[in-house]
Amino acid sequence: MHRRHFLGNTALAALLLPLARGTDARAAPRGRLLPPPLNKGDTVALVSPSSAMDEPFDLQLATEAMQALGFKVKTGAHYANRYGHLAGSDAERAGDLNAMFADREVKAIICARGGSGAARLLPLLDYELIRRNPKVLLGYSDITALHSAIHAKTGLVTFHGPIGAGSWNRFNVDQFNRMFFNRELIEYRNIADAGDELVQRKNRTIPITGGKAQGELIGGNLTVLTALAGSPYLPDFSGKILFLEDVSEAPYRIDRMFSTLKLMGALDRIAGLIFGECSECDPGDGYGSLNLAQIFDDHIKPLKIPAYRGAMIGHIRQQFIVPVGGRVEMDADAGTFRMLEPVFQA
Template sequence: MDRRRFIGGTALAGALLPLVGVGAAQAASPRTGAGRLLAAGLRKGDTVGLVSPSAASSEELSLQLAQEAMEAFGLKVKTGAHYGARYGHLAGTDAERAGDLNAMFADREVKAIVCVRGGSGAARLLPLLDYAAIRANPKILLGYSDITALHCAIQARTGLVTFHGQVGSGSWNAFNADQFERLFFGRELMDYRNRVEAGDELVPRKNRTRTITGGKVRGELVGGNLTVLTALAGSSYLPDFAGKILFLEEVSEAPYRVDRMFSTLKLMGALDQIAGFVFGECTDCSPGDGYGSLTLDQIFADFIAPLKIPAYRGAMIGHIREQFIVPMGGRVELDADAGSFRLLDPVLAAP
């Protein structure tokens, strides 16, 4: 993917100073209550903002579909001034994209912000975001993949719970729409358990979870896309990992590159601090031709199993058609034997 060529080369170099950077981020992050800031839930008729903080959309239909999907939820739509712009592969210059995002957080009419798509480029915006305004105007922020950079930085600098889930132009199938309705309108304490159907198979094959290490643990969620998260190593835009439950997903990466990124997480000290681990899907991550490759099973055995913390893989998180909407910073109980996690506290304030 294009975003990997942009950010992938920075990950190993950034791993040299990450613990200093994380500490600086926490020192600069005023928090409320138990360290979390909550946005209000949604009501029908509320206004949502559509922004493009990363790559440009290849066709106008994607922008139209994002708007129609939000309207189908009974919401009004306001679009960023540059959400359909293009600057190279990006949806406008850094200043334009950051300006759209800052404007949406400052706009009192807007109750939630939905990213049109991921791709590449969100990390370029992190020094340009108005974290004081975000802290003063907490709102739902929804997106995944490259949007991981925004989730991590906002979590680190403000404590705001944001949401890793379907982008505006993605598939709003029945499963994803149900997640949106139950979480944002219903403020439900979600139980994230894979939907498994055998179909015409003797035993289910799709959406299976696999336990790496059994057990239960409670903690706040951090994570997102593996490539994007590790590319922030050494910066002040990573949240604290101590005692947290790390969830990850990936797409179109050969196992040797996944192995390299888990090495970065190990070297920066993140893996030794976490209390639990969930891996979603690694879509299109097959080994290439040649002399062979480490398997994902071996990578998890090398990096996760020795931690002896509750851990499982196969959650419905990532570049897949049906995916969970996961609250970054939400407090959950993880059950690695059951292959599930559930919210313990509300992740939205009363609307």
């Protein structure tokens, strides 16, 4: 789902640099926290922490999808509300999240959609409550704000992947079953299908810098992540594998956001980079533009860390379910990464 543009300019990021450098100490969790495993028959909650649904019928489809996966469904008290473009007031949306983390019957929280507005909730979330009641949280795009803040404040492993009202196609359902029901240590490898082309074009991965690296995954939507610069809601980037994706951003904006990550010291601390899809990120009209390949050459190659792009992560129909905080090994030459440890309580 599309989220609104709300990133400030690089000059603002530079002003926030002293705060960004101090973020790690203030946000450091007590240790990695794993959610309990899921089973068919469990109750899951549908919440709307970001934008309101464009088509109200999509909320019914989200409920039906969760039921088809084998769950009972609870919905947030305000998940169908609307306040401007948002799914209710900040207090209502944060209240639904806190209530579902507190509800002992609920075993997972599925975000109905992304859009914009989740960052507004971060000061209103009860992180001690979340720490005491760890559970699966699933969503992507604007939900990056929740993944980042909850992991930074509690250490909880959350999951970047399909939203409730998104496409539950065969690939996404298989990812869900392998992650949550089979609890596999998944190897993430793009679908290899050339279709009627002589050589494969779709779902190709492209090395930026070859090599292998290990570390915990952090990241998500590039715009949402960089908009948290200077706040206490970013996790420590040191030694991490950073995964990113975006949608409807001109290359000059992508360049500016990588500049923000560089200025705040994040890029210099990561062990590897996995870039997913940047959907609808073509240059606009005018005097010309850097392309994405040049942006990666400028910002990522000088780091001399393993990095590749084209992973099935982002605003695409078939997408990986990625554990934020999960420990992985990436292989930039092969364009793959694999989980090294379980991400659920034993």
